[in-house]
Amino acid sequence: MESLVEMRGIVKEFPNILANDKVDFFLDGGKVHALVGENGAGKTTLMRIMFGMYRQDEGEILIAGKRQSYTVAGAQKLGIAMVHQNFMQIPQMSVLENIILGHAPQTKARGIIDYKSARTRIQKLLQDMGMKLNPDMLVQRLSVGERQKVEIIKALYIGARILIFDEPTAVLTPQESGELFKIINQLKSEGKAIAYISHKLNEVTEIADMATVMRRGKVVDYMTRESGEMTRVRLATSMVGQDEFEMVVSEKKPVGAENILEVKNLWASDPHTQSLKIKGLNFSVAKGEILGIGGVEGNGQQELIELIWGATKQLEGEISLDGKDISHTGVHERREAGLGYISEDRMITGVSAEASIQENIVGGKESSAEFSRAGLLRNGAINDKTLALIDQFDIRGGRLNLPVKSLSGGNMQKVILAREISRNPKLLIAAHPTRGLDIGAINFVREQLIAQKEKDAAVLLITADLEELLALSDRILVMYEGEFSGEVRNVSEESIQEIGLLMGGIVKDAIAKENGGKHEAEAH
Amino acid sequence: MNITQLLGLTVRLLVPTLLVALGGIFSFRIKVFPLGLEGYMLAGCFLAVTGTYLFGSPYLGMAFAAILVMLLALIFAFFVIELSVNPVICAFAINTIVAGMTRFLMIPVFGSSGRIYLDSALALPRFQVPIIKSIPIVADIFNNHSALVYVALLLPFVIQFVYYKTNYGLSLRATGAYEEAAVAVGISTRKVRYIALMTTGCLAGLGGAQLSLTANLFNVGMTDGRGFTALAAIVLSAGEPIRAFLGCILFGLCDALVLNLSSEGIPIQFLSMLPYILAILFAVMPPVIRKLSERTAFSKLQLRIRQNDPEILASRAFHHSVNSEE
């Protein structure tokens, strides 16, 4: 029997990255095919190609046996719909209005909307799916799970028979996840073909009929439920792979007892929805240690970083730096106390793109004795320092008065490193420090982080790149849904399987009872 | 002046501002703050009188004003949409240009500076509405007005219908609220924006036309800040036509009172200030309330955490802590 969707030999290249490398994928009606992999594996790219958002460089897509080439508008006509992670919904409008937006039924008078027929149709769909939603309720009043249901109805309203779910439970509570699975089963029984991207392995084993694992743009494994091969262990192992590390690796050494950063009972919630993002974290980072925080993005790492460097002060719990309580202090004080921060988003929080290199170097220290006198900047001293740093950090293309945006990504990152490291921080937060960089720059950054460790600074490394995590960290904590699913000491190459499981939310020696999607893990 | 006469005057005074405000709402809805209303309105005043003078009919003069101001708005729309010009600056530039031009053109076009009067034969005809004219109190308020007054009184409801029951209205609201989502479903937000901005010009021009043609004269600087009163009404309305209507009624009443009381030596300036003060208050209130509610919600959450609320604890799946010492 031929598949509803068949993707053959898909190749997609972006500058610097081969996102999809001869990938095959298919979807059968009435079945769920899961797509598993870490960040950057290429899953989202592949699905966006299926959805028509991107066009593949090579390879073909067959819908119901026929070769097709289409954009998003064409995908709609072919019955392909994607339930994104970021809902494209208008909060101030009602559920009904959001669903019909762009294709509202018309009355006989052109231009006037026929709300009645739209309402009838939507209510039938809601009933079929077993959803209890009020079509007139404003979307901003809905919970996240309900908003996702609206996304699904949106897809069904335009007659989708192929649905792509991108990490759908990333934003749901356990109960809502359970409801989602009921809905997916209903969709299956109606013959819809479903693609399901996820890194949560227990869910994959629960809901999927078959699974394809991707790694670095390639398909590395495929298994089906019936064959009995689809186990979480196998998924995790394939997901992370067994690689040899050619890049810079830090020498792991036993750690000194003195803690520089101590975090106690940290809780934080999203300011708008009040849903908990950080649930009672306790950890510390010692002098001369690189602590790696791993996990798939979106499990609270971003919030954790922001709490530590001071973007938000709304938290419950304690953060102390070298004995000083910084839980509620401002950013400036934290930096004065010895905090350094290499941000995950160069262009937004790392540098001011329009400003010159020396202006970026000074940022935060402009009132220090080194750079200023009597309220005026000492341009001479600033320029000297900048030139010295350009030299020391080999910032290619770096000149005084050159706006930072003219530099390449790698060199921009070097400016940031230069700034933070030259201040000899006691704690250096490095958030996704090598994202978007080429090999040379990546190695440079890693060397610098290791050098900091040698100097007895504490380094908090957050990265979704497993290789980097293993190469650099002395100790690893994996985040999952706002908590630590586990800790790995004595990091070595063999740790990779353990980490894979932890990333997928599977705690070793815990018995996870699936009860409508609710987790019950035994306490340590 | 008794109350019914006052109300009648209110109706007459509020209409120009109402038209301008209703036009401005279209811009407001697509997140372009309509600071150019004063310029549009003044241009409408001037062009209406010019047009009436040229074509010999007040209705043609009105149409002349509406069309030309709409074209002016088209230029504004082009600059803002295609050339990414800052809409605030562009709007004020237009205000300045219109103010200067209307003063400048007085002599070349009309031969006198300051004020020109139109012939009484060219005045806007007033209507005796069949049923209304017979009811005593209502007649004083609603009878004997020019055509556009009646149109304007019904317009808020028409616009309400357009916003909530038509395709364009849905697209407009979507584009203004979350443009990405609108684009994602295939709406041409560019078209939506152009139509909205041009409608603003058209209605604002009509408002100006109504102002000058009702008085049957043009006075330099005639609008005297009414464009910004309309803006205040828009801020109060948060984009809802009916609310803007109510705002304009309030401001119209203030205007009527000001006219009546100014000769009595009462400090009416504070009454005139009312629209502007209210606008600031109404703009500041929602964010203040939101911030307060967020803060209280957070403290409630904090309390639950400290009290070890079972629901909170149940949200955790793992219960161990990880420290260097262990």
Add this chain to the structure above:
Amino acid sequence: MKQKLTDTLRGLWKELIRKDKIAHRISPFVALLLSLVAAGLVVTATGANALEAYTALFKGALGSVSSIKQTIRYTIPIFLLGLSFSVCSRGGFFAIGQEGQMYAAALLLVCVQCYLPHLPQPLMMILMVICGIVAAVVCALIPAITKHYFGVNEAMVFVMLNYISLLLVEYLFLHSPLRNPDSASYPKSIAVAPTISTVALYIGVIAILILFILLIKKSIPGYRLRMVGQNTAYAKASGLPVTQTILFSAVLGGGLAGLASISEVLGVYHVVYNNFASALGFKGVTVALLGMHNPLGMLFASLLLGALQGGSVMLSTTTDVSPEIVSVVEGFIMFFSSVNLAVMIGRITDSRKRRKYHKEERAAQ
């Protein structure tokens, strides 16, 4: 050796014709040219001779010593207002409420005059200056606070405050206990005693110019202002005091506007009369745009606007062209300066690239 020279020259030439920089440099001149042409067209359309009008303007502005003095006198408040707008602009804050700030300052000048008439002159002047500045600063801080803490559109608040200030001043003249009993009807004004000599004004303005340049280029608050205006997220992450900086820029902007008001009232008119600031309204904005926020550029732009105003008298005496054309020219300057030439060119090249890509796509199918 010769190779090095040619290399350097080639480098300089490349720098000069850098696409983005060029647009930046010729922008103001293009805007000016377009404005003159547009206004010229308007003049021609009314049957007058545009060239004649411009010549008259030029003569009126710079023709004689006294007219040069007039031009400079007009320039001073415009320049101060330009600095005021520019300083706020650097912090990303759209301070278009200068009129209101000026009226607020004038209000307090009058209050000091009328409630403390017997103070010795020097003391009264100092007190007036302080009060005037404080009033303008308050007027500027309100929108700054509503913007920073509550996210309210500051342009709207400024505009509303403009009218509130204006009405307060009107109340002052007509009904308040401070009103001038002699002038029961128009025009309304209240005399203010202390005066600032013209020389003092000149010196004051030059001092302010120097301080301004120092502030922007070399001082710590100037640096912070730049960073906050360019990228607030980065400023916050670096530990820069964002709130403090934004409020500081509002204070500075208000102060400069207050100084403009003081210079007009104490230095030129010696009375506060109704609507005295209305002509100055948005000239500050125009100046900042035309001068591309560069202090010297703004100085020249102010001179230009001052010249236009100074020359307008000659227009009415020697030609049929109404002096109102000057405000038309100013409006056009503001209009055309608001277009960022670099951005415009960027968009045109972008849309050409996009069309080319679409054509290729269609061909490939």
